[in-house]
Amino acid sequence: MNARAELPSPAMTRSTPRGLPRSLTTGLRWLLWLAFNAFALYLVVALYVQKQMAFALLGLVVTGIASYLFINRRMYAQRYIFPSVAGMLVFVIFPLLYTVGIGFTNYSGTNLLSQAQVEQYHLSQTYLAGERFRFSLHPSPEGERLRIDKGEQGVFVSPPLTGEPDAESPLLLQPAESVEGLGDALALREVIQRRKALEQWVMQVPDGSLLRLYGLREVAAVQPVYRQDGPGVLVDTRSGARLTADMERGFYVDETGKAVPPGFTVFTGFANFSRVLTEPSIREPFMQIFAWTFAFAGLTVVFTLAVGLVLASLLQWELVRGKAFYRLMLILPYAVPAFISILVFRGLFNQNFGEINLLLDSLFGMRPDWFSDPALARTMILIVNTWLGYPYMLLLCMGLLQAIPRDQYEASAIDGASPLDNLLRITLPQLIKPLMPLLIASFAFNFNNFVLITLLTRGGPDIIGATTPAGTTDLLVSYTYRIAFQDSGQDFALAAAIATMIFLLVGAMALLNLKLSKVKV
Structure with missing residues (x-):
């Protein structure tokens, strides 16, 4: 057979498997690339014109990375993971950096605009x-x-x-x-x-x-009302009084130092972080809420694991009949949306008409103040969250207990070990290692369990003497939310500073836990 007859024809080498010429497919790819870049640059310019510098820069970075991956042939494989990287940049890294940036300003409900916008507002009066x-x-x-x-x-x-x-x-x-x-x-x-x-x-x-x-x-x-008299100086056309831009406070101030709203955003450095650590009316509530947040997350993990493990061990008992029914009933709280269960518990714990207080009153003659006493309010939160979280631990423990060889318990029984010895020397050592990453995830989730606090206690009862809206059952995340959206001043900058500190604290604790559990990161 002639070897030259087996070579592909020139027409075949210039075509794709679908029959399109390679030059045509290349041209279509470049046309699509140009169209994408033109549209992206249009959006970037539109954001820049609207003075949205951060968003314009984000669009420029994402577009630049996409173009680099398209042009560089050695980065061909990275094209397939670019959508996930772009999503991480847009929805994770950018909001994080944006929040951190706000923490270094005086951005609040009274300081929302830029200096140019405030100046234009005054000149338009x-x-x-x-x-x-x-x-x-x-x-x-x-x-x-x-x-x-x-x-x-x-x-x-x-x-x-x-x-x-x-x-x-x-x-x-x-x-x-x-x-x-x-x-x-x-x-x-x-x-x-x-x-x-x-x-x-x-x-x-x-x-x-x-x-x-x-x-x-x-x-x-x-x-x-005003005319401009140099950079950052306005003159009242009726009285001749002068307004001067105060770059520290973010306001135009009159000759007596009184601020004339609206204010503008200025860079304040570490002032917000310093307030959290040095101002007593903020530091003390913050430290109290931080300690409670840490205790709440840790105790929730301990209680849910304990209840889940005990119930899972009982369901493994051979003498128990109707295990399928018990499994269904015990897992049922996991199937009900959490917000419904929380609102039901809010009604059950009602101090005047709740079924729990009615029962306690009939049996012991007592009506606990679940929502006005700090200790009782925290106890109530732990009870409710344990109820909401134990089915998850139950499912995990049921699966992991199946993997423990039964002969270990048989050998332990021959040695005369008690059930407590079996739990401490056989069950827990073999459960903790595979459970540790999930326990850390549960701790991190409960550290920021905003829904539970908001629906059940709304952070109350309030901490006396705090200058910010702070409650004894607030977690750091709900405390931050109340500062940003429920305080009269809407101090977004202080909330952003606290959110940044939360991120650093949670990240440090997560890394420490992973290192202690010897999980590779």
């Missing part, structure tokens, strides 16, 4: 400096015009409202008699649609006075 006059908006061949009725002074019409409004070049009003071709006045709803554009125009009457839109049917001699 006006006051009424003269009479008000009725106006109407009319179409004309050259464009829409304003018709202003000044009563005895006459009726005036503006030039066509075309181009960009310029406060420095006001529109000169003309007598209505000199203007022809005005149509019927537009309806009020059409004026409302054009309100933002109409507010930008300034009109000058022949006598020299300036008119601006004042409401939906009137114009008036409106003057700006």
